Amino acid sequence: MVNPPKDETVRIRKLLEKFGSVGDANVFYWFQNRRSRSRRRQRQIQAAIAAASSDSGTHPGGGGGCASATPSLVITSPSSSASTSSPVTVLINGVPLEVPRGPFDMRAMFGCDSVLFHSSGGALPVDEHGVLSQSLQMGESYYLVRFN
Structure with missing residues (x-):
C-alpha cells in the first residue's frame, strides 16, 4: 500500500495501539517515509547501473558473453540448481x-544476464565466471536486475 486513505490509516493505528501509543500522523508519516526510501533506492540502483554501464561498456554482472542491454527489474525465483x-x-x-x-x-541461479544490487544501491561483485564473491546476509533486501 502506498498512500492509505484516512479510514485505513485509522484502522492501522487502532491495530498498532495494542503495542503502545500511536497517532494517525505516525502511521501517515511511516507510509510517506517508506515511499521516499523506496524512490531513493530506485534512483541509487539506476545511477549504479548507468555508472557501471558507462565505465565498462557492459553490464556490471561480470561479462562472460552476456550482451549489454536495457535493464529491467524482474521478480525471479532461483533455479533448482541452488544448494540447500x-x-x-x-x-x-x-x-x-x-x-x-x-x-x-x-x-546458474538467475541467468548470465542478471545483476544483484543491495538495497543500499551497490552492485554485488561477481567474478568472470558469474560467481558472487560475497555471501548474502540473512534478512537483507536485494534487487535483481535483468539485462534483456
Missing part, C-alpha cells in the same frame, strides 16, 4: 527467497 545445505533467507525484489550461504553461482 545451509540456505539463508533474503528478500529479492521484495520476495523472500532461500539462497545458498557463501559464494554461489549467479549465472
